[in-house]
Amino acid sequence: ASLVGSEMCIRDRYLEQVIDFKSEDKNFTPQSLVDKMENTVVPQTVGEYLLKQIEIMKVEKRIGNAKVYRSTYNSLFAFCGNLNISFASIDSAWLRRYETFLRSRENSSNTIGIRFRELRALYNKAIEDNLVHEKNYPFKRFKVARFSKKTSKRACLLYTSPSPRD
Numbered sequence: 778a779s780l781v782g783s784e785m786c787i788r789d790r791y792l793e794q795v796i797d798f799k800s801e802d803k804n805f806t807p808q809s810l811v812d813k814m815e816n817t818v819v820p821q822t823v824g825e826y827l828l829k830q831i832e833i834m835k836v837e838k839r840i841g842n843a844k845v846y847r848s849t850y851n852s853l854f855a856f857c858g859n860l861n862i863s864f865a866s867i868d869s870a871w872l873r874r875y876e877t878f879l880r881s882r883e884n885s886s887n888t889i890g891i892r893f894r895e896l897r898a899l900y901n902k903a904i905e906d907n908l909v910h911e912k913n914y915p916f917k918r919f920k921v922a923r924f925s926k927k928t929s930k931r932a933c934l935l936y937t938s939p940s941p942r943d
Contacts, residue, residue, distance in 0.1 A: 790814065812907050821908050823853070823867070824860025827899060849895040852879070864900060864909035872919045890924030897921055 794814055798805045805813075827850050834843035854860055856878045872893070879889045897916050903909050 809907075820863075822861045823864060823899075824850070824862075826864075826903060826906075826908060827853070827860065830899065830902065845891065846895055846899075849892050849899075852892055853896070864903045865913045867896075867900065868913070868915045869919045872915055886924045890921060893921040893924060 791810065791814060794810060795805075798810070827846065831843050831846045831850065834840070834846065850860070853875075856875055876889060876893075879892060884892075900909070900914065900916065904911050904914065
């Protein structure tokens with residue numbers, strides 16, 4: 778039985794997506810392929826997803842990352858009161874309010890940058906996992922790089938005693 782018309786187009790689109798996954802060295806399952814093609818968004822809150830990512834990091838022995846993500850979770854929780862929000866509800870205006878909240882708590886620019894880099898990485902992963910559509914991505918307009926500031930070196934200098942000739 779040969780494929781005709783729209784059936785052939787669908788098959789070609791699936792094959793093209795398989796090639797894309799392979800070219801990006803991404804693992805995929807038949808279900809993740811179907812989800813990607815149907816662009817199915819899986820309902821999960823930011824809080825649930827963030828806690829799940831923290832647990833994955835702990836299992837993978839990425840304890841430092843897990844701690845930073847936990848700090849980001851705590852900060853977001855303090856800002857929102859709860860994290861029963863969708864990724865789609867995070868837009869540029871929401872990010873600006875979060876920045877204002879962090880500044881009101883006297884966080885340094887570097888700390889704010891860490892929080893936003895973690896949130897951006899989480900958002901990117903959520904897109905990859907079909908929790909939110911890429912069209913909702915708020916970080917195209919809201920640039921995180923502006924938070925990086927040079928800090929003065931704080932390492933102790935070695936003391937050298939004066940030479941006997943001095």
